[in-house]
Amino acid sequence: MPSQGKLYVVGIGPGCEEMLTLRARKVLESSDYVIGHRTYLNFVRHLVRGSIVESGMGREVERVKMAVELASGGHVVSLVSGGDPSVYGLASLVAELVYRNGLELDYEIVPGISALNSASPLFGSAISGDHAVISLSDLLTPWQVIERRLRKALEGDFVIAIYNPSSRRRAGNLRRAMEIVIEYRGDCFVGVAKNVCREGEQVLVMRASEVAESGVVDMHTLLIIPSTESIVDGNWIITPRGYSRKYELEVE
Amino acid sequence: MPSQGKLYVVGIGPGCEEMLTLRARKVLESSDYVIGHRTYLNFVRHLVRGSIVESGMGREVERVKMAVELASGGHVVSLVSGGDPSVYGLASLVAELVYRNGLELDYEIVPGISALNSASPLFGSAISGDHAVISLSDLLTPWQVIERRLRKALEGDFVIAIYNPSSRRRAGNLRRAMEIVIEYRGDCFVGVAKNVCREGEQVLVMRASEVAESGVVDMHTLLIIPSTESIVDGNWIITPRGYSRKYELEVE
Structure with missing residues (x-):
């Protein structure tokens, strides 16, 4: 046997x-x-x-x-x-x-x-509900497919988690992606979570126009594009699930 | 103190x-x-x-x-x-x-x-890469927002994970969602994962037109709508990540 x-x-x-x-x-x-x-x-x-x-x-x-x-x-x-x-x-x-x-x-x-599940809470609650997950790596997926998905996710007002946002060989993808984000949402805030739960953990919120030039973003970084409903304030990104439309959220 | x-x-x-x-x-x-x-x-x-x-x-x-x-x-x-x-x-x-x-x-x-991470492997590899996550519950989100997101996710050819697909009070949402899926993809196959990792676990693949009438789907079910690139065969749903375009995947 x-x-x-x-x-x-x-x-x-x-x-x-x-x-x-x-x-x-x-x-x-x-x-x-x-x-x-x-x-x-x-x-x-x-x-x-x-x-x-x-x-x-x-x-x-x-x-x-x-x-x-x-x-x-x-x-x-x-x-x-x-x-x-x-x-x-x-x-x-x-x-x-x-x-x-x-x-x-x-x-x-x-x-x-996965990265989005560990990164979202570091901003408060960046994801919360409906969301789209997109990788910017075009090693295995043609860039036109990636770009089309990013546009559709922005049109659908999803919170968007971006994996593999940048590597030395393809920094142009990140710059292009942020231009597309700005096209739909203006120069909105973006959540940047790097080395989550590891040495060198960094959690930042910056303008979409600053992301590519910041020098922070690498393969160990997750980006979160908030929806138009998300509350952004300092390092908080909270995407409400709609409870505040139906319930009192005051605490005594 | x-x-x-x-x-x-x-x-x-x-x-x-x-x-x-x-x-x-x-x-x-x-x-x-x-x-x-x-x-x-x-x-x-x-x-x-x-x-x-x-x-x-x-x-x-x-x-x-x-x-x-x-x-x-x-x-x-x-x-x-x-x-x-x-x-x-x-x-x-x-x-x-x-x-x-x-x-x-x-x-x-x-x-x-989360449910998608435990359910995807039960089909082989239903998710694999870019995906959209949508709840059909309109308790906290207006139905028109849900429907718009579903359409955009289908246009972007995302694999789509559907949470909260049905409850006794709103079975109509599921029927409507499957009609929209069929509008874009024809009567495609859908992954149905119920009670994953619990008593009564069921993993099925059925036509979009059968999902609402099957009587299987409840709040403890996750649906996976494959992308047009996914391979569906029996109970397998595999969404390739593109390796087969670049590498030999034969094993001796």
Whole structure:
């Protein structure tokens, strides 16, 4: 009888250990191999009892194939994904590989806290209700699709969470995105959350026109574009859910 | 010196204990009072050492005011929110009360796993990338705003996660929403995830035209409208992130 391998794709949240789910911790502790990019491995390294395999940035396909091979060979493998594997994480790549190749692999996606869920409260309550989530990275998605989504989200007056807003190679995308925001909303305020729950955490509110030039924004930053209903005051961004239209919100 | 109270707004995820974060568990265990609706309290009751205060459905404002009062009086209080408090949860109401009343209250939002993060993997990888999140409940948001957002999300070809799709009093909203989906996408497939991670979990894929009449959809159901790029096959919904355009996804 062959040994039973299993592949876990483990969302580890924004970085601090307390944001791990109980399931994620358990799975990391009990895996034979834990595979991931160094940035994410560093957050969970102390929990791992098995072997650690570090893999470079941009090598997602290679990393996932290695994890699939090890699990198919009978090992229990955790593939580490920052935030939540379903939100710009490794869930889709694993599902795609398993589906396209008709693999009989036992795998499980372990959800994690995504950046918007940990960043929104730092402003008070920036998200609260309906929202759109858009990545500015055009490595895998054509820029015209990204731009069209941004426009539709602005037309729909969604709160917008922007992932992967900038990297050294494509700072132009951020500048272009902010121009589009200004086209619809004027030079509105934007929430900037960097390194949430990690060393160097910064939470700022600045004008859309200042975002690209600020030098703050990188791949570890989440931007939040408020809706026209959001209250912005200093570092507060609160998007009310409509309770104040129906109830007294005074406290004695 | 007055004693120091604190209010935690605790996201408990979809329901099963393993989806709690380490922080959520710690906070629930160490609170003097744990306040919430019975449905959510039942998932965490066994962890609570302090007093439990049950509060009825639809009494969010009353519940939040009580929590604020107890915390202001020097107690450590956990206010329980299903899923993530920032996504149709209690974060906004607490932030709004604190902000509007200028309270000097020490409070913290503890993020949780929201329904879309736990439901997406059950189809393979339904969400993966850019997505829009919309609630069909018109209790706090006018229906015309909801309908406009749904149309813009469809025009932007987002994957769409629909929260609060139906309740006994407003089944018409679901029927109307599916008509709008069909207007843009034809009678496409829709992911239906009910009671995720709880007793009675059901994961189905059905035609948009069947959703309202199926009798399956209630307030504990999340709907996922795939994008035009999503692969739908049986109970699989996979939204590729574009790797297949750039890499070989064959496994030996």
